[in-house]
Amino acid sequence: xxxxIVVTSGKGGVGKTTSSAALGxxxxxxxxxxxxxxxxxxxRNLDLVMGAERRVVYDLVNVIQGEAKLTQALIRDKRVETxxxxxxxxxxxxxxxxxxxxxxxxxxxxxxxxxxxxxSPAGIERGATLAMRHADVAIVVTxxxxxxxxxxxxxxxxxxxxxxxxxxxxxxxxxxxLTRYDANRAERGDMLKVDDVLEILSIPLLGIIPESMDVxxxxxxxxxxxxxxxxxxxxLAYFEATRRLKGEDLPVTxxxxxxxxxxxxxxxxxx
Amino acid sequence: xxxVLTQPRPIRLKGRSFLALALTPELPVADWLVRLDDxxxxxxxxxxxxxxxxxxxxxxIDRQELRELVEQLSSRxxxxxxxxxxxxxxxxxxxxxxxxxxxxxxDFEAPAESQKTEKETVDPVEIPAPSAPLQQPVTxxxxxxxxxxxxxxxSIFFPEGDVTIVGSVGSGAEVVAGGSIHVYGALRGRAxxxxxxxxxxxxxxxxxEAELIAIDGFYKTAEDMEPELRGKAGQIWLEGxxxxxxxxx
Numbered sequence: 001x002x003x004x005i006v007v008t009s010g011k012g013g014v015g016k017t018t019s020s021a022a023l024g025x026x027x028x029x030x031x032x033x034x035x036x037x038x039x040x041x042x043x044r045n046l047d048l049v050m051g052a053e054r055r056v057v058y059d060l061v062n063v064i065q066g067e068a069k070l071t072q073a074l075i076r077d078k079r080v081e082t083x084x085x086x087x088x089x090x091x092x093x094x095x096x097x098x099x100x101x102x103x104x105x106x107x108x109x110x111x112x113x114x115x116x117x118x119x120s121p122a123g124i125e126r127g128a129t130l131a132m133r134h135a136d137v138a139i140v141v142t143x144x145x146x147x148x149x150x151x152x153x154x155x156x157x158x159x160x161x162x163x164x165x166x167x168x169x170x171x172x173x174x175x176x177x178l179t180r181y182d183a184n185r186a187e188r189g190d191m192l193k194v195d196d197v198l199e200i201l202s203i204p205l206l207g208i209i210p211e212s213m214d215v216x217x218x219x220x221x222x223x224x225x226x227x228x229x230x231x232x233x234x235x236l237a238y239f240e241a242t243r244r245l246k247g248e249d250l251p252v253t254x255x256x257x258x259x260x261x262x263x264x265x266x267x268x269x270x271x
Numbered sequence: 272x273x274x275v276l277t278q279p280r281p282i283r284l285k286g287r288s289f290l291a292l293a294l295t296p297e298l299p300v301a302d303w304l305v306r307l308d309d310x311x312x313x314x315x316x317x318x319x320x321x322x323x324x325x326x327x328x329x330x331x332i333d334r335q336e337l338r339e340l341v342e343q344l345s346s347r348x349x350x351x352x353x354x355x356x357x358x359x360x361x362x363x364x365x366x367x368x369x370x371x372x373x374x375x376x377x378d379f380e381a382p383a384e385s386q387k388t389e390k391e392t393v394d395p396v397e398i399p400a401p402s403a404p405l406q407q408p409v410t411x412x413x414x415x416x417x418x419x420x421x422x423x424x425x426s427i428f429f430p431e432g433d434v435t436i437v438g439s440v441g442s443g444a445e446v447v448a449g450g451s452i453h454v455y456g457a458l459r460g461r462a463x464x465x466x467x468x469x470x471x472x473x474x475x476x477x478x479x480e481a482e483l484i485a486i487d488g489f490y491k492t493a494e495d496m497e498p499e500l501r502g503k504a505g506q507i508w509l510e511g512x513x514x515x516x517x518x519x520x
Contacts, residue, residue: 124424146442150423153441157422200441200459202420 002033002113004106005245006135007177008159010151012122014143015179018215020119021049021224022235023139026242028083029226032114035074037105038088039131040121041097047087050077051222061089064101070108079227084113094127106134124158132163137173137245139206143180144192149200152176156203175206177241182211183255194254207241209234210255283488291322291352293373296330300340304347311347318349324370328356337361412450420456421446430467442482451475463490465509474507475519489514 007020017040024036038046041061047053052075058068063086070086077083086109089096109116120131132138138159142152156174165172178197185191198205209215210233218228226235233255244250297303311317323344327337341351353370354362362369414433421427423443427434434448439456446452446460449467457478463485465472470487479500483492486509497516504519 150442153423154443157425157441157444160419160422161425199457200439202439 002110002116003137004110004116004118004135005137005139006118006120006132007139007141008120008128008132008155009122009141009148010124010128010155011143011148014141014148015209015215016122016141017045017049017119018219018225019139019141019177019179019209019238020117021046022226022238023242023245024115024117025050025077025080025083025224026226026239027115027117027245028077028080031082033082033084033112034115034117035084035086035109035113036117036119037086037109037131038119039097039127040119041088041127042090042093043121044088044090046119047075047085048222049219050085050224052077052085052087053222056087059087059089060105061092061096063105064098065096070105079223094121094125094130097126097130099130099133102130102133124154128155129158129162132159134164135159135172136165137175138163139175139177139245140201140203141177141179142197142201144178144186144194144197146192149192149197152201156201174203175245176201176203177206177209179209180211181208181255205252206244207237208252208254209237209241289322291324292318293324293326293355294349295326296340298331300332300336300343304343307349308347318347322352323349324353324355324373325351325367326355326373327361330356332361334361334363334366338363338366341366414450415448421460423460439478440476440481448472461485464507470509472509475505477504479503479505479507479516484514484516486514 007016007023009016020036024034028034036046036050037060038044039060040046047056055075058073060073062068063070063073073086075085075087077085106116118131118135121127140152140155142148159172159174160166163172176198178194181194182191186193194208212232212234214229214232215225215234218225221228225232226238229235230239237255240250325341332340337354337357344351351367353367355370355373357369412432414435415427415429416435416437417427418437420438421436421440421444423441425444427436427446429447430449432448433450433453434446435453435455436446437455440446440454440458440460440462442459444460445463446454447463447466449472450464450469451472452462452464452474454462454476456476457480458474458476459480459482461483462474462476462481464474465487466485468487472486474484474486480502481493481496483490484496484507485491486507489509489512491514500516500518505516506519507514507516509515
């Protein structure tokens with residue numbers, strides 16, 4: 001049985017889709033079978049970031065409504081053969097997602113893949129709650145600024161109450177992925193410090209992804225940043241996050257800082 | 272600029288709970304009224320000036336019959352202040368309002384010994400002998416312990432007593448307590464203590480970064496709070512109509 005991960009944030013534009021694609025590609029490069037599912041029905045982007053936009057025939061809504069088989073809707077990546085995409089529909093809206101339909105699709109994907117990564121839409125409505133519903137693990141993507149942090153706090157509250165695991169009295173595993181981190185701006189006090197974000201959200205840190213032109217460049221050529229240029233700083237940060245996701249105990253480095261006084265940050269696992 | 276800005280005197284909205292006698296009528300109503308008369312005959316004025324709530328949960332009567340019952344009761348000096356367990360179809364604008372979330376309290380003592388009538392008419396709900404003053408039963412104040420962080424958008428509502436949070440209260444979260452609020456973490460959201468009219472209630476926290484604090488209906492927003500308290504461990508209480516705050520030693 002595969003693991004279901006939801007990549008979520010509450011706030012839009014913080015890097016959910018970029019992170020879903022990058023983590024999916026990084027996991028798949030180790031030979032594991034990965035599917036990335038776009039839950040952003042009506043505003044899909046994952047197909048673009050993964051460079052599959054011209055190969056979409058059927059989508060998640062078609063599968064849920066019985067108009068297509070799951071195997072017809074899955075798109076295999078041309079670069080990594082164990083990486084798949086299940087695109088969202090651009091023409092429908094989120095009301096087309098039914099709880100029963102989503103449950104069926106996730107159950108089928110879980111039995112066929114090692115990792116099912118659900119790219120959640122922004123917001124706290126139907127699309128977002130259905131994306132997190134069946135998750136075993138949640139990755140909360142947050143930018144180091146106050147509005148993003150508060151929205152993430154809200155999402156963590158929902159993860160602890162609205163997911164199937166929470167309703168069964170289990171605890172859903174939650175990780176913080178701090179994205180678009182700019183060391184210079186943090187230094188000047190224009191951004192929240194890593195410590196402050198961790199203190200407010202008090203969930204373990206999965207990784208810090210530096211703000212970088214490489215991310216934009218990768219999206220524009222339609223490749224997850226971990227495939228576009230495996231040597232660039234954000235890609236390396238995503239690779240490290242992937243290893244931590246698989247349970248490795250790796251110290252987190254704050255991008256742009258030479259010394260690693262960061263053991264103390266990773267050591268701080270609250271709540 | 273305007274009076275509104277210079278004289279902020281907001282209306283205070285508070286909840287309060289009272290003891291009422293709960294009566295459970297039975298069908299046929301005429302028979303039940305006879306038994307009620309029998310009870311009242313043994314103690315004149317038993318119902319006088321006593322608030323009464325009619326519990327009609329599961330009682331098969333329509334709006335007109337209920338209206339007649341209320342009139343019958345009021346002709347016997349039983350004043351019905353509210354109706355519990357009623358369907359909307361049973362109530363009208365000219366009738367006592369619907370009441371919900373009643374909690375049992377100590378039993379009322381019926382006027383005289385008569386097992387039959389006592390059992391059937393007076394619902395085991397509340398307090399003391401007819402003419403004795405109302406006495407609060409001595410019980411420990413209930414409290415609620417929340418051993419996790421209260422996240423943005425979540426709300427803890429506990430009008431019965433104190434709330435203790437072992438964790439933080441996030442920005443955009445709120446805690447409402449009838450008694451005091453204790454936060455063993457950072458208080459970043461809203462905390463409203465003494466919400467049911469308890470001016471003695473206080474708020475304690477390990478790190479004060481609250482958006483709003485209120486005690487007994489008086490409130491203060493972050494903007495009005497002393498900046499030197501920000502980020503410190505603190506306690507907040509009410510003196511007269513002024514909210515006071517101090518750093519905790």
